[in-house]
Amino acid sequence: KTMNIAFLGLGNMGGPMAANLVKDGYDVIGFDVSADARAAAQSANVPVTDSLTEAVATADTVITMLPNGAIVKNCYEELLPFVPTGALLIDSSTISVDDARAIHDMAAERGLEQLDAPVSGGVKGATAGTLAFMVGGTDEAFNAARAVLDPMAGKIIHCGGSGAGQAAKLCNNMLLAVQQIAVGEAFTLAQKLGLKDQALYDVITGATGNCWAIETNCPVPGPVPTSPANNDFAPGFATALMNKDLGLAMDAVVSTGARAPLGEHAAQIYRGFADRSPGLDFSAVITTLR
Ligand code: NAD
Numbered sequence: 001k002t003m004n005i006a007f008l009g010l011g012n013m014g015g016p017m018a019a020n021l022v023k024d025g026y027d028v029i030g031f032d033v034s035a036d037a038r039a040a041a042q043s044a045n046v047p048v049t050d051s052l053t054e055a056v057a058t059a060d061t062v063i064t065m066l067p068n069g070a071i072v073k074n075c076y077e078e079l080l081p082f083v084p085t086g087a088l089l090i091d092s093s094t095i096s097v098d099d100a101r102a103i104h105d106m107a108a109e110r111g112l113e114q115l116d117a118p119v120s121g122g123v124k125g126a127t128a129g130t131l132a133f134m135v136g137g138t139d140e141a142f143n144a145a146r147a148v149l150d151p152m153a154g155k156i157i158h159c160g161g162s163g164a165g166q167a168a169k170l171c172n173n174m175l176l177a178v179q180q181i182a183v184g185e186a187f188t189l190a191q192k193l194g195l196k197d198q199a200l201y202d203v204i205t206g207a208t209g210n211c212w213a214i215e216t217n218c219p220v221p222g223p224v225p226t227s228p229a230n231n232d233f234a235p236g237f238a239t240a241l242m243n244k245d246l247g248l249a250m251d252a253v254v255s256t257g258a259r260a261p262l263g264e265h266a267a268q269i270y271r272g273f274a275d276r277s278p279g280l281d282f283s284a285v286i287t288t289l290r
Contacts, residue, residue, distance in 0.1 A: 003027065003148065006059035008052070008075060009093070010034075010041040013119070014065030016127040017092070017152045019044040024151035031055035053082045060084065061148050064091045068244075069099030076103045080110050088144050089114040092133070096248050097163040097170070098255065100136065104162040113141040116165040117149065120172070122237055130154035136164035167252070174249040177242060177266040177282070179213040184286030187220050198223050219283040228281035236281030243267075243274035 003026055007018040010032040021028050022045050030041045030048040038048040049055050056062055056079045066072050072093050083089070089107050091100065091114070100116040107114035115137035125131040132155040135142055142158045149156050159168045186209070190200045201223035205215050217236070218224040228236040246267040253260045273285050 003061055004059050005029070005148065006031065006055040006062045007046070007065070008032070008055065008062065008079070009065035009067075010037040010046065010048070011065065011067075012123050013092075013126045014063075015041045015044060015046070016123065017063075017065060017131070018046045020126075020129040020151045021148070022046050026148070026151070029055050029059070052078055056083050056087075058084065060087050061145075062087060062089045063148075064089075064093055066091075066093045068093070069095035072103055073099060073106075076106050080106060080112075083110070083112065085111065087112055088141060088148075090117050090145055090148070091115070092117045092119055094118045094169060094245060094248065095166060096251055097166045098251075100166045101163045104137070113138065113144070114162070115141050115145055116163060117145070118165050118169040119152075120169065121154065122235075125154065126152070128154075133157065134159050134165040134168040136160055136162050136166065136168075166248075170245060170249040170252060173242065173245040174260065174263040174266070176213065177246055177270060178262045179211045180217065180219070180283055181266055181269060181285055181289075183211070183213045184219050184283070184289050186214075187286060188289045213283070217281075217283050219286040228283055229286075233277075233280040233284035233287075235279070236283070238278065239270065239274045239280050239282045239284065240278035242282040243270045243278070246270050 005021055005026050005028045007028055007030045010030045018028055018030050018041060028046055030046045031052050032038050042048050064072055072091055072095055089112055104114045115135055117133050117135045119131040119133055121131040129152055131153055133149050133153050135158050159165050197220045204210055218227045219229050221230045228234055250267045273288055
């Protein structure tokens with residue numbers, strides 16, 4: 001394929017995402033500040049460089065997959081002077097809507113198209129190439145990005161203008177956090193009432209309380225053999241990551257003046273739980289209810 005892709009941030013997510021682009025025939029050059037991350041990517045057949053400027057100098061697409069908004073902003077400041085005219089910038093990190101719009105404006109000042117394209121699906125989805133991309137930006141940029149996102153994606157949704165992808169992601173995860181706690185409360189109450197886990201599962205998954213948090217991520221062992229509860233709550237979706245996303249959601253609640261009493265309570269519960277058990281799947285929150 002003719003496209004030259006610079007992939008910046010070769011961590012748990014970025015490493016396998018870049019590897020899937022290579023597998024699909026794209027010309028990829030990876031960059032990460034960590035030598036270990038570069039070495040891991042290289043052993044997965046991703047060509048790497050230890051120079052950010054070299055990575056972006058010949059790119060027509062630049063993808064970032066970095067830890068947080070401050071780092072993405074710094075990285076954009078460093079790379080923007082060196083990106084060729086006409087290049088498309090795609091940020092797949094999970095960052096605040098405000099930061100997403102700020103980096104979009106930085107790129108626009110240089111006359112470059114830019115998209116926010118956060119993902120869900122975790123390391124499993126990154127490795128399998130089945131991530132869900134939630135994309136914010138213009139129609140032109142979205143259409144140009146589709147072919148590049150495709151080898152990494154199971155689903156690609158254009159959510160609206162700049163920041164809309166991040167907005168969709170944090171609304172979904174705030175809802176998920178509330179649901180996972182609520183499902184935990186239902187099982188905890190049911191157990192105290194002498195109801196069997198399997199019976200409650202069978203009823204709810206066929207009834208109006210059904211949701212992903214019970215159907216797929218059932219927080220008690222048994223009903224769903226693949227759920228983290230059957231494996232000492234190995235993630236899955238780690239509590240620390242859910243806590244990060246809830247922090248972004250709460251920032252947005254405050255900055256917009258939206259009312260989200262249940263989201264706020266869920267964020268408070270996950271803040272406390274993340275201090276104690278950051279590495280467990282977020283469904284392990286049920287253990288705080290017993
Ligand atoms: P990670 O910490 O494994 O990887 C981040 C990588 O960025 C690291 O290798 C780090 O060395 C590198 N890095 C830091 N500063 C850099 C810079 N200035 N230039 C280049 N590289 C730099 O994190 P991850 O799990 O891969 O997550 C990346 C992003 O994806 C985060 O925003 C996270 O919230 C989001 N996300 C993660 C998951 C998940 O399940 N892990 C799921 C969805 C979204």
